[in-house]
Amino acid sequence: MTDDRRLTAQGQERKQQLLDHAAELFAERGYSETRVVDIVRAAGVAKGLFYWYFENKEALFRELVELNRMRLRRAQAAAIDPNAESLLRIRQGAEASVRFMARYAHFFALLEVENLEKAFADERRKGTEVHVADVAAQIREGIADGTVRDEPADLLAFGVVGTVGYYGHFHRTGRVPMPVDELAAFVGRFVVCSLASDEEIARRVLAVRLDPSPATV
Amino acid sequence: MTDDRRLTAQGQERKQQLLDHAAELFAERGYSETRVVDIVRAAGVAKGLFYWYFENKEALFRELVELNRMRLRRAQAAAIDPNAESLLRIRQGAEASVRFMARYAHFFALLEVENLEKAFADERRKGTEVHVADVAAQIREGIADGTVRDEPADLLAFGVVGTVGYYGHFHRTGRVPMPVDELAAFVGRFVVCSLASDEEIARRVLAVRLDPSPATV
DNA sequence: CACCGGATCGACCCGAGGGTCAAGCACCCT
DNA sequence: AGGGTGCTTGACCCTCGGGTCGATCCGGTG
Numbered sequence: 001m002t003d004d005r006r007l008t009a010q011g012q013e014r015k016q017q018l019l020d021h022a023a024e025l026f027a028e029r030g031y032s033e034t035r036v037v038d039i040v041r042a043a044g045v046a047k048g049l050f051y052w053y054f055e056n057k058e059a060l061f062r063e064l065v066e067l068n069r070m071r072l073r074r075a076q077a078a079a080i081d082p083n084a085e086s087l088l089r090i091r092q093g094a095e096a097s098v099r100f101m102a103r104y105a106h107f108f109a110l111l112e113v114e115n116l117e118k119a120f121a122d123e124r125r126k127g128t129e130v131h132v133a134d135v136a137a138q139i140r141e142g143i144a145d146g147t148v149r150d151e152p153a154d155l156l157a158f159g160v161v162g163t164v165g166y167y168g169h170f171h172r173t174g175r176v177p178m179p180v181d182e183l184a185a186f187v188g189r190f191v192v193c194s195l196a197s198d199e200e201i202a203r204r205v206l207a208v209r210l211d212p213s214p215a216t217v
Numbered sequence: 218m219t220d221d222r223r224l225t226a227q228g229q230e231r232k233q234q235l236l237d238h239a240a241e242l243f244a245e246r247g248y249s250e251t252r253v254v255d256i257v258r259a260a261g262v263a264k265g266l267f268y269w270y271f272e273n274k275e276a277l278f279r280e281l282v283e284l285n286r287m288r289l290r291r292a293q294a295a296a297i298d299p300n301a302e303s304l305l306r307i308r309q310g311a312e313a314s315v316r317f318m319a320r321y322a323h324f325f326a327l328l329e330v331e332n333l334e335k336a337f338a339d340e341r342r343k344g345t346e347v348h349v350a351d352v353a354a355q356i357r358e359g360i361a362d363g364t365v366r367d368e369p370a371d372l373l374a375f376g377v378v379g380t381v382g383y384y385g386h387f388h389r390t391g392r393v394p395m396p397v398d399e400l401a402a403f404v405g406r407f408v409v410c411s412l413a414s415d416e417e418i419a420r421r422v423l424a425v426r427l428d429p430s431p432a433t434v
Numbered sequence: 435c436a437c438c439g440g441a442t443c444g445a446c447c448c449g450a451g452g453g454t455c456a457a458g459c460a461c462c463c464t
Numbered sequence: 465a466g467g468g469t470g471c472t473t474g475a476c477c478c479t480c481g482g483g484t485c486g487a488t489c490c491g492g493t494g
Contacts, residue, residue: 008440008491032249035481046443051483125390149410151403158387159380159407166379173342176372186368190376193366194411225461225470252451263473268453 007053015053017043019067022060023107031061068107069127075100076134086142087192087205090135094164094191095184095210101168102180108168128165132157142195147205149197160191185210232270234260236284239277240324248278285324286344292317293351303359304412304422307352311381311408312401312427318385319397325385345382349374359412364422366414377408402427 007015021042025034036057040047054060079096080089101108136157142148148156167187170176176183189206196202224232238259242251253274257264271277296313297306318325353374359365365373384404387393393400406423413419 006440011440014441036483037481045441047483048444048485049442052441057482151406155393155400155403156407158384158393162380162383162387163376166383167375170375170379176375183372186372189368190373190411194407199416223470228470231471253453254451264452265454265474266472269471274452 011053014043014045014049018045018050018053019060019064023064026061026064027107031057064107065127068104071104072097072100072127073130084208085147085205086138086145087147087195087201088208090138090142090160090195091188091192091205092210093135093138094160095188097164098168098171098184098187099180101164102171102183108172128161132161135160139195147197147201148195156195159194163187163191163194228270231260231262231266235262235267235270236277236281240281243278243281244324248274281324282344285321288321289314289317289344290347293348301425302364302422303355303362304364304409304418305425307355307359307377307412308405308409308422309427310352310355311377312405314381315385315388315401315404316397318381319388319400325389345378349378352377356412364414364418365412373412376411380404380408380411 018039022034022039025038025042028034036050037047040050054063076093076096080092082089084092132154136153139148139153139156139160143150143153164187167176167183167190171178171180171183188210192202192205196205235256239251239256242255242259245251253267254264257267271280293310293313297309299306301309349371353370356365356370356373356377360367360370381404384393384400384407388395388397388400405427409419409422413422
């Protein structure tokens with residue numbers, strides 16, 4: 001399988017099955033601890049078939065990463081109201097991310113649990129980098145209009161992304177036994193409090209009610 | 218090597234060499250991507266010797282984890298003034314952690330980059346759990362005396378630990394090109410801002426000057 | 435029906451790498 | 465000198481698991 005093999009409907013489906021089972025297994029026990037045999041066994045097919053759809057194990061992994069990166073970006077975009085003020089947009093993005101990560105818990109567990117053998121460490125990094133850049137842009141805007149504390153924007157952005165990531169992580173690993181929406185709201189508050197340049201602004205931004213927008217997948 | 222073999226001075230040294238080289242290699246390319254051969258080659262000894270000092274690869278890893286966990290706790294303890302108010306202690310702990318993580322960057326890279334094949338995922342988890350519990354206790358105190366926002370203490374604790382961890386990570390991976398002390402100070406501010414129940418308190422806690430206490434290793 | 439290409443199978447190959455071992459060395463102590 | 469203990473060696477073994485391959489099936493098309 002070099003690249004773009006023509007797949008029938010059945011083929012597409014089979015490939016997706018393999019991706020799904022792989023994601024689950026990876027999340028469960030990690031990439032290098034998951035054997036190709038495990039994946040095909042889970043999907044109930046023969047080993048050779050794996051190599052019909054994927055060049056090798058790593059290629060499958062990359063495909064998973066790409067897929068989910070796009071999903072996350074879409075979810076974020078959907079949750080952010082472009083007309084809202086910057087700090088509020090940040091809050092919206094953060095909450096959406098938490099929800100998303102909870103939803104695709106198995107995949108993120110994968111990314112994080114994974115050893116990322118250098119080759120795809122960069123892969124993943126690129127993912128967060130885009131995210132960080134987005135947030136940083138919003139923060140810069142916030143600093144400009146005085147709603148965000150005057151600190152290096154990139155640095156603050158790392159804080160936001162980090163916080164979101166960590167809460168996602170803790171939730172996923174069952175250490176935050178609370179409904180996602182509640183957690184998302186909390187993270188929203190946390191982020192706003194850590195960025196707002198003064199209490200008044202924080203209060204104002206937090207006053208806005210966000211409906212748990214049904215994640216557009 | 219079952220457990221506590223009697224080692225001569227030379228033996229101790231050799232063992233330490235192996236640990237050091239292993240830590241470096243692990244950090245560089247991950248646990249499962251590092252061959253035992255690589256380790257011994259780096260140390261310039263024969264393969265068999267590895268098994269004289271360690272039962273196997275995993276045992277060495279565990280030893281590394283344990284070692285560094287203790288170091289971190291000691292560094293934190295050293296940085297915290299038991300008589301200070303809770304929020305300030307949190308700040309002290311956070312700054313110390315950032316510095317420590319930067320110092321032992323290679324090791325933390327390891328923990329984080331690592332796939333942690335389920336067996337030691339728990340190992341690592343235990344590490345953060347203690348940390349989280351400590352912070353949570355301080356936060357509870359802060360909530361009680363009104364200096365910290367009234368939110369679930371454990372949840373806030375995750376935020377603190379997460380933030381510290383992420384900044385450590387970003388610094389380590391070279392995406393925060395700034396002196397450690399500066400970063401540590403920033404993280405201190407970030408944490409305080411995200412926890413303080415009002416601006417006045419934040420200002421007060423941030424007014425205290427912390428000297429970059431030379432990490433007691 | 436013959437044919438074609440996608441889909442499926444599972445036995446097989448083979449190299450990588452964790453772990454073993456029997457023997458040799460260096461420095462004691464008596 | 466003889467033996468004991470800690471240290472060191474590198475060739476060897478053997479499993480595990482990623483990847484291959486030729487055979488087969490099956491549904492659509494001319």
